[in-house]
Structure formats: C-alpha cells, structure tokens
Amino acid sequence: MKCSSAFRYFATASALIVVGNANADSSGKWQNSQEIYNKVCAYCHEANVGPVITGRNLMPDYIKSVVRNGNRAMPAFRESEINEAALAGVVKLVSTSTAVAKK
Amino acid sequence: MTTKRKALPKGIAAGEFDKAIKELKTILGGENVVVDESRLAPYNKIMMPVPNEQHAPSAAITPDSVEQIQSVLKVLNKYKIPVYPISTGKNLGYGSAAPVQRGQIVMDLRRMNKIISVDPDLCTALVEPGVTYQQLYDYLQEKKLPLWFSCPAPSAIAGPLGNMVDRGVGYTPYGEHFLFSCGMEVVMANSEVLRTGMGSMPNSNTWQVFKWGYGPTLDGIFTQSNYGIVTKMGMWLMPAPPDFRPFSIQYPEETDITKIVEALRPLRIAMVIPNAVVIAHALWEAPCTPVKRADYYTGPGAIPDEAVARIRKDHNIGAWNVYAALYGTKETNDANWKIIEAVAAGTGGKIVTRENSTSKALDYRFDLMKGKPNLGEFGLYNWRGGGGSIWFAPVSQAKGSETLKQMKMAKDILAKYGFDYVGEFIVGWRDMHHVIDLLYDRSDEEQTRKANACYDELLHTFAKEGYGMYRANTAFAEKVAATYGPVKRSVEKKLKKALDPNNILAPGRCGISL
Numbered sequence: 001m002k003c004s005s006a007f008r009y010f011a012t013a014s015a016l017i018v019v020g021n022a023n024a025d026s027s028g029k030w031q032n033s034q035e036i037y038n039k040v041c042a043y044c045h046e047a048n049v050g051p052v053i054t055g056r057n058l059m060p061d062y063i064k065s066v067v068r069n070g071n072r073a074m075p076a077f078r079e080s081e082i083n084e085a086a087l088a089g090v091v092k093l094v095s096t097s098t099a100v101a102k103k
Numbered sequence: 104m105t106t107k108r109k110a111l112p113k114g115i116a117a118g119e120f121d122k123a124i125k126e127l128k129t130i131l132g133g134e135n136v137v138v139d140e141s142r143l144a145p146y147n148k149i150m151m152p153v154p155n156e157q158h159a160p161s162a163a164i165t166p167d168s169v170e171q172i173q174s175v176l177k178v179l180n181k182y183k184i185p186v187y188p189i190s191t192g193k194n195l196g197y198g199s200a201a202p203v204q205r206g207q208i209v210m211d212l213r214r215m216n217k218i219i220s221v222d223p224d225l226c227t228a229l230v231e232p233g234v235t236y237q238q239l240y241d242y243l244q245e246k247k248l249p250l251w252f253s254c255p256a257p258s259a260i261a262g263p264l265g266n267m268v269d270r271g272v273g274y275t276p277y278g279e280h281f282l283f284s285c286g287m288e289v290v291m292a293n294s295e296v297l298r299t300g301m302g303s304m305p306n307s308n309t310w311q312v313f314k315w316g317y318g319p320t321l322d323g324i325f326t327q328s329n330y331g332i333v334t335k336m337g338m339w340l341m342p343a344p345p346d347f348r349p350f351s352i353q354y355p356e357e358t359d360i361t362k363i364v365e366a367l368r369p370l371r372i373a374m375v376i377p378n379a380v381v382i383a384h385a386l387w388e389a390p391c392t393p394v395k396r397a398d399y400y401t402g403p404g405a406i407p408d409e410a411v412a413r414i415r416k417d418h419n420i421g422a423w424n425v426y427a428a429l430y431g432t433k434e435t436n437d438a439n440w441k442i443i444e445a446v447a448a449g450t451g452g453k454i455v456t457r458e459n460s461t462s463k464a465l466d467y468r469f470d471l472m473k474g475k476p477n478l479g480e481f482g483l484y485n486w487r488g489g490g491g492s493i494w495f496a497p498v499s500q501a502k503g504s505e506t507l508k509q510m511k512m513a514k515d516i517l518a519k520y521g522f523d524y525v526g527e528f529i530v531g532w533r534d535m536h537h538v539i540d541l542l543y544d545r546s547d548e549e550q551t552r553k554a555n556a557c558y559d560e561l562l563h564t565f566a567k568e569g570y571g572m573y574r575a576n577t578a579f580a581e582k583v584a585a586t587y588g589p590v591k592r593s594v595e596k597k598l599k600k601a602l603d604p605n606n607i608l609a610p611g612r613c614g615i616s617l
Contacts, residue, residue, distance in 0.1 A: 028217065028233070068141075070148035070490075081192075082172055
C-alpha cells in the first residue's frame with residue numbers, strides 16, 4: 001500500500017505532458033482483443049459478478065447479440081465503444097477460448 | 104414492446120427527419136449516423152422500470168470533433184430536432200445511454216476520447232467526454248505518474264466527464280467530482296464554443312488551476328442540465344500519498360448508524376479521514392461479498408431481518424460496514440490510526456483490514472478508495488437478478504438521527520412493495536448521499552410495475568419531509584424536478600429559452616424544457 005517515493009517524485013517532476021500519437025493503451029484505441037477482454041469483460045466475467053464465458057464454446061452470434069443488446073443486468077456495448085471489427089476479435093477470442101482455472 | 108413503429112422526434116414528420124439525417128450524414132459520414140434499429144439497440148438498454156419504447160432513440164450520431172458538433176447543431180436547429188448528448192453513456196440505473204424522451208437523437212461522444220494533457224506538477228488533467236476511467240488509469244500507469252483520481256464504483260467502463268456533469272461521486276478525498284473539476288469547454292446550442300472560468304481568456308494558462316474566472320461562474324449550469332454540450336473538462340488529480348491505509352469498521356446493529364455518524368462526522372469535517380466515507384448496509388455488502396439471496400430466502404417480498412442476520416453471521420458482515428482510509432505519511436497515519444482505533448473501540452465497532460478478510464466487497468472498496476477502477480459493485484445486480492435497478496438517492500445531513508430516520512422510512516416503503524433495503528451512506532463533507540439501489544427483476548412485469556410505484560412513493564414521501572434527490576434517473580426527471588419547487592424551475596426555463604430557444608438540447612433532462 002505504500003508509495004514512499006511519491007513525494008520525492010514531485011520534487012523532480014516537471015513539464016506538461018501532451019499526448020501525441022501514443023501506441024499505448026491510454027491512446028483510447030484498443031490494441032487487441034485480449035485487451036478488450038481484460039479491460040471490459042473480465043471485470044465481471046472473471047470476478048464472480050457475471051458468469052464465466054470462456055471455455056464454454058459459446059456461439060459467436062450469441063456472444064455478439066449479448067454484447068450489443070445487453071442481457072438482464074449486463075450492459076449493452078455500442079459500436080462507438082467496441083466497433084464491429086474489434087467485437088469480431090473478442091467474439092473469436094471468447095468462443096474459441098479454453099476454460100480458465102476458477103479462482 | 105408496445106409498438107414496432109420506429110421512434111421519431113416529437114412533432115417531426117418522417118420526411119423532415121429523413122432530410123435532416125441526410126444532412127447529418129454529409130457532415131459526419133454515413134457510418135457515424137445510425138438509424139438502423141438493430142444498431143440502435145445498445146442505446147435503448149435501460150434498467151429503469153418503464154417500457155424501453157419510452158426512451159427509444161430515433162438515431163445515434165458519433166461526431167469526433169467540436170467542429171462536427173457545431174455543424175450538427177446548425178442542422179438540428181434548422182429542423183428543430185432534439186439531440187441527447189452522452190459521454191461514455193453508462194449512468195446505469197439513472198438512464199444509461201438512452202435519451203430522456205423518445206425519439207431524441209443520441210449524440211454519442213465516446214469517439215472523442217483524447218486525454219489532452221496531464222500536468223504532473225499541478226496535478227491536473229484535461230479530458231474529452233469519451234475518455235474512460237480505465238483509459239486515464241492506464242495513462243497514469245504508463246507514464247509512471249503517482250497521481251490518483253476519484254471514480255464511481257462501476258468505473259472501468261464509465262468516464263470522468265460524464266460522471267462529473269451528472270454530479271456523480273467517488274471514494275477518494277476527491278470524491279465530490281464536480282468540486283474537483285476545473286474548467287469546461289461547452290458547445291452552446293447556437294454553436295458558440297464557451298470555455299468556462301479562466302479558459303475564456305485568450306492565452307490563459309490557468310484554466311485548469313483556477314475555477315472562477317471573472318464575473319459569474321458558469322460551470323454549475325452545465326451539470327445536471329441541458330444548456331450546452333460539454334466537450335472538455337479539467338479535473339484535479341491527487342498526489343498518491345506515501346502511505347495509504349484503508350480500513351473497514353463493522354457494526355452489529357442497524358440502529359448503530361446513529362453513533363457511527365456522530366463519531367465519524369467530526370473526523371471527516373476535520374479531515375482526519377479525508378475521503379468520502381461509505382457506510383454500507385449488510386444488504387449492500389452481501390451481494391458483493393458475494394452471497395446469493397436465494398441461499399437464504401426464496402419467499403415472497405422483502406428479505407426478513409432474521410435471514411439478514413444469518414447472512415451476516417455466516418459471512419462475517421456488519422449490519423453497517425464503514426469504509427474509509429487514511430492518506431498521508433507513515434508518521435501522520437500512525438498518529439491518526441490511534442484515533443480510528445479509539446473511535447472503533449468507543450462505538451463498539453470491529454476494525455477489518457485486508458489482512459483479516461477474504462471478502463470481495465472489501466477488495467473492490469479498498470481499490471475504489473485509491474481510485475483504481477473496477478466493476479465489483481455490479482455484484483448488486485445478482486441480488487434479485489433480472490436487470491432492474493434504479494437509484495433512489497436522497498441527500499441527508501451528516502447527523503445520526505437523520506440517517507436512522509431516512510433508513511427506516513426507506514426500508515418501510517421498500518418492504519411495502521416487496522423490495523429489500525440495499526443502501527449506503529456516502530459521506531460528503533457535511534452531507535450524506537443516501538444511495539439506495541432499488542433492485543427488481545425487470546423481466547417480471549409485476550415487479551417492474553411495483554418498482555415504479557415504489558420509487559414514486561419514496562420520492563414523494565421523502566420530499567414531504569424535505570429530503571431531495573442528489574441525482575435521479577431520466578424516467579422520473581420531471582417528478583424529481585417538481586419536488587424542488589416552482590421558482591427554481593421557472594429560472595431554469597428562462598435560461599433554457601435564452602440559451603437554447605429551439606429546445607434542441609436534451610429537452611426534459613432534469614425536468615428542463617420549453
């Protein structure tokens with residue numbers, strides 16, 4: 001829990017950071033399907049909140065439909081958040097995944 | 104699903120609508136103007152106890168610049184078509200991404216997601232509407248900047264600008280998000296671009312550090328309103344403290360809320376505890392632990408107190424569970440920790456830290472108190488299942504007697520309709536946001552009808568006692584606005600007439616319309 005270097009850091013930090021065309025995740029562009037899975041799906045589906053979705057051979061059309069329409073408590077995700085190409089990648093990742101060990 | 108007819112903006116003929124859509128496509132490109140019903144589906148997923156049709160959009164547009172928004176507004180003014188701007192479009196249980204009124208075009212700003220600047224010396228950031236908390240978190244991690252932000256509980260997929268303009272709250276010392284915003288850029292209905300505070304001045308470099316500027320401070324009128332489209336927001340970031348010490352204190356009785364609040368208020372006001380303390384009821388804690396309701400109760404109506412007692416015993420949950428943290432150096436936290444220990448001992452509370460708990464609820468709460476986004480609180484939605492949720496969120500004084508009174512009032516009304524009291528108090532500075540998740544099964548028509556009636560009774564019973572909402576869902580916007588009396592509404596309407604004479608910006612939002 002400790003971040004003992006924090007105050008020292010501020011003594012030396014300087015310069016306004018302006019974001020250019022960074023390739024990093026914070027660019028706001030998904031780097032790959034795994035990143036989407038980790039930073040959207042996994043927060044619920046690997047955290048005892050939503051059901052596990054990997055390793056179940058879920059049908060691609062079903063996954064896509066649930067993502068776009070939501071399902072009961074699951075929110076719907078818009079194309080502006082996860083576009084069609086990105087969603088296709090996530091669908092492939094999930095539908096062909098092997099089961100993860102239950103935590 | 105009462106009708107299959109496609110939604111159109113109120114009073115707009117299909118031919119006029121089509122003409123407007125054609126012009127919008129010229130500005131934005133065809134792929135950024137969505138009218139196909141299947142592609143609009145994500146904009147109509149709501150958790151509120153009203154029919155989806157009531158909040159069905161006619162279209163969604165996704166501009167990616169201020170210039171595009173300006174051009175779009177010219178078209179919408181010409182045709183007098185209303186638009187409903189969203190940022191990351193979450194606001195689950197408050198209306199999600201759906202428009203406040205059927206037929207409005209959703210203006211989805213999610214593609215405008217640049218983190219424009221972060222100043223590590225002044226600890227400020229300037230972000231666009233589509234930036235998510237996850238994205239900002241990643242940015243700070245990648246740059247190895249020891250800066251924290253405050254985020255709401257379901258935060259990973261939501262964003263700071265949208266949350267701030269709805270006056271959401273979080274759990275760090277910067278938990279009152281509007282208070283820690285600094286400077287906005289707003290596109291007005293007539294396409295003028297306003298920068299609030301110091302941002303109005305050419306060449307100013309103090310936009311993100313001084314809120315007020317000269318003359319009236321305008322920022323407030325762009326929160327919980329429809330007077331402009333906020334396209335940039337400055338926010339203050341908190342230096343990560345050298346020592347962060349989160350803790351929970353569990354209390355055994357519901358009536359303990361009185362002494363908890365009396366004991367904690369002085370510590371909060373004096374900033375010994377600097378963050379937004381949460382006092383979570385057992386039934387908020389249980390779903391996030393996680394506990395299954397059906398394992399303890401499957402009968403009709405609200406869960407009985409004796410079942411709650413069994414849950415608490417089996418899962419080591421307090422009737423109330425306080426979450427707070429110390430932020431400082433080891434030396435200051437060591438000193439303040441003694442105060443916390445004394446307060447807990449003096450009030451009959453049991454201190455819980457990560458070392459002596461395996462609860463998932465504790466994990467997500469501790470992460471939230473250092474601004475680490477997660478979605479752990481979605482565990483709430485498994486309590487009743489069925490995807491129904493509306494937040495009933497009255498403001499309370501931070502006085503023990505008031506909190507107990509509000510809790511009892513809410514619990515009685517909820518039970519009358521068969522719903523559980525799933526509530527928490529979030530301590531502001533002198534106020535408390537009393538947040539209750541009215542959870543119901545939205546796939547069950549009777550529960551949905553009862554949830555609607557229950558919210559209505561809660562709202563009006565609380566209003567009679569002088570308790571108003573801090574925030575409300577779009578389906579009840581008009582009724583909530585009415586509880587604040589006629590003069591405020593009249594002034595709001597005059598502002599609307601002056602700033603948006605064609606009533607094209609989210610008419611009906613927070614009860615404001617011409």
